Amino acid sequence: MFYQLLDSIKQNPALFLNQSSVIGLQAFLLGFQTAKTAYSLPQDKDEQEFAGFQDWIVQRYNVQTSQSWAGIISGLAVDEADSLHLFFKLLAEYTDFYLKET
Secondary structure (H helix, E strand, C coil), rough: HHHHHHHHHHHHHHHHCCCCCCHHHHHHHHHHHHHHHCCCCCCHHHHHCCCCCCCCCHHHHHCCCCHHHHHHHHHHCCCHHHHHHHHHHHHHHHHHHHHHHC
């Protein structure tokens, strides 16, 4: 379900995000997680898998930082729109990596 949501956002970011950027996406996802916690809804398999994305990004770019995955990606992108495009490119790499590891 989580990756389906991300795919929907990828297809039409303006429908979900008030700003088409990785920072806007992170804000949306934090709200999503907060709502799930408030209503005691469990994480699905995709959300559990995505939990490793932060560590993967840090290793992928060999950075020593306390920034979130969104901050790292934002710093690598040319502009806000590019940051969202880069996120989805990296997400595809991450899910491929994760599938190989499991």
